[in-house]
Amino acid sequence: MARIVRCHQRIIRNIRTCADNSQFLICCMQVTIMLPSCVDAYSILKATELRKAAVSVIMFFFTNLILFTIYNNGQQIFNENDRLRKSLLEVPWTDKPRWLRQSMHIMLTQANRDVQIKPYGIFVLNYMSFADLMKFTFSVGNVLYTRKQLTSQT
Secondary structure (H helix, E strand, C coil): HHHHHHHHHHHHHHHHHHHHHHHHHHHHHHHHHHHHHHHHHHHHHHHCCCHHHHHHHHHHHHHHHHHHHCCCHHHHHHHHHHHHHHHCCCCCCCCCHHHHHHHHHHHHHHHHCCCCCCCCHHHCHHHHHHHHHHHHHHHHHHHHHHHHHHHHCC
16 A cells, blocks of 8 residues: 555656646747647638638648647546546545555545646646637637728728
């Protein structure tokens, strides 16, 4: 049981280290992918030819597929913590020796916190954040398109 507790603590510590060390890279990748994505969304809206619109859609898809893999990894870490929490709850530990109950109590307390990759505390890497990011991208593209439409009319 002591080995399991040490392994659990090491996993929690490694996830925190990974999250702390990757937050700058995640933010940089997100910015460098979001700028062309906003331009692609704008290009999709302003395209008059089907070929140009199709190229913009393909570019938008592939650039955001890279971003989706980052958010997918964050979601998988969150899901693993949820699986750990459920498996710890299934262990019959209430009628066991005191040392086992204390160890289980510590692990349940640590597993009760959500393990998330949250770069600089701004956003969480999960599917909901990715959906919000895609909504933001299309909103920026729509704002740029509407602004161009308004300036071209006057």
